[in-house]
Amino acid sequence: MSADGAAGAEDVPGGLRRVARVVLLDPQDRVLLMHGFEPEDPADRWWFTPGGGLEGDETREQAALRELAEETGITEVELGPVLWRRICSFPFDGRRWNQDEWYFLARTAQTATATSGLTELERRSVAGLRWWTSAELSAARETVYPTRLAELLRTLLDEGPPSTPVVLAPEIV
Template structure:
């Protein structure tokens, strides 16, 4: 972030959505101010006034995937992300919930609940294995997602959230 920029601070809830094969759902998107810059990221978004992390995670997941009845687990990681998006600087405190679903595949996902500008900036949704996350040369957020996924698959949710 450039010095002097007004920084938008917000809290966000994100979801590490795992399917029955232990794959994690990621979206591929881009910054409208820099369309050539792309990355993969977990479902989720900012908390609305009065909303807690759990409620936001469920709302965002429903909006971005159309999946209902997802088994939402605890917060397994926290992060402070600093980034620019659409020409604005953000500082975002993020809580990552783990969740499980039996519904997978592109035909199952429905992002019609998302805002139109959000839908336009998503080019793909894909289920990733741990091995695929380790091998990819693509930018993935959070940056330590493979490490976190490995921990979750080996040991289950930690007692205290991991700091990314």
């Protein structure tokens, strides 16, 4: 759950920070996840998809591509449809983040990553990046957000993208 230094929920009309996330698949259908941790408690760790809050008047598609480039260094991307939407709320870095997240499908052949574009907060809370196979994700004992990502990815790979975005159950931590 990347808190990327943009406006927090208390700064956003309606109380929800608008977020674009990316389910990035490589040619082997591996998904790229970021390894995050609570800055004040590095033992509190999880995996999550790249993405973050919209800036200014950018669209969610623009935010998805910008965040992906900043957080992973990957710019050679074919952005696809919105797969899933969810509302989530969680504590991070001493405050509560209330978010309306849209998850975009994207594909790339560019598997080398770079984290040089991370914000100051991300540098204090991101341990690295990793490509995961569906089987590895299904077997993972670590926390992954959204919590049903392994099941959602398997369905995506088996059935293709949904015709309309699937609304996931809210996650309140």
